[in-house]
Amino acid sequence: MFYVLTGIDGAGKSSVIEVLSKRGMKTCTVTPEFALSSAEYTKPLIDMKPREFFQDMPPLERSTFLSLLVSLTFERHIKPALTEGTDILCDSYWYKYAAKECVINPGSSQYLLSFFESLPSPDKVIVLETEPEVAWGRKGGSATPFEYGGGDKYDVRAAFIDFQKKVGNKLLSFPPSIATSSIKTDRGPEELADHIENMLYA
Template sequence: MSTAPFLVLEGPDGAGKTTLAARAAELLADLGVRHVNRRQVSTHSAYAATLMEPLARMLWHSGDAPDLSDAFWAHLQASWFTAHGEQVVAPALKAGPVLVDGWYFKLASRLAGQGWRTDEIDRLFARVRRPDYTILLDVDPEVLWERKSGRLRPAELGMHGTYTNLGRASFLDYQQRGLDRLRATAAAEGWRVMKIPVGEDLDTTAHCAAALIRDLITTAPTTAGERP
């Protein structure tokens, strides 16, 4: 049964996924594209929302500390994206194409860098809904540092890595390693890649993203769960 496509913008910390997804969706209003935030709780089920709200607080509003292992946080993320795919993305797709600002792929790339085996990562996310199309925002980590250096969390600086000190050097290395793994995934999975030039303004990038998404939607219709 055909359905509207589920699209994701993926990329490293500071790539501008949320802002870009919102703007691109505005430019694609004629196609009914809707931006859905990856942190949104269910509006479809009050029961699901009640369970997703504390999960969201734990993931994004509990601060950063190494007291709990990466395994704990990884399983929490897998639970979140499972619920989000079922209770937020799936209902939204009934109304038209859905564009989400990031999925579990960035986390998967980091787990790989922390020694997780491919089969372990695949099992962890095996039941999470997969996008029909993923677009990688390829942004140089130096640019990301300039954008976010005053607003970075320890986790973004590489807290889960093996760095002695957290700062510019750890951020650049951590983000570059993650980006390299995302590039490898993009090549293996057939993602589209948007290389964002240094100094390019948001509106220009948004128009490029919108043009790419328009092409995907209008020239290559898919069935839910299929990948190009």
């Protein structure tokens, strides 16, 4: 089975997935470092610090780059696990990237969505619902431009909260698989992991 855990930046996805991974669940993510390290021909890009040049890419180039990251994660991690009959949980898959691009670059987002929606759908999707103000605190009072939407760099907190509210609303609006279920992140990672395991295997 193919599962996805998603939510806004600072929702606690990484912490929960770390707990589930330690419990034996196969997991993956779609970060530049994880995805690009999956194939020999893309590993050299890691040394170029993709998180730095990524935020300065024009919209169509960024959409293409995001498509590559998702494709690498699917082909090199998700697909092999499913072929082996192994359950796998992916951090966000394409959903969060698509939600952000729909907010930042609505003009190019249709290209991205048309590609992403052609990919195999997960069996279950869980959205971690978190208030952006809480997420900001979890981020330690700092955020990258891709986390605050490139808004006012002199008031990153306000830009982050505004952007993440829009991203969260977009995540909950994706039809139909993204609306599978959602849970509030008003508990610690261990308890959330317990809850998520129950939801996945109920």
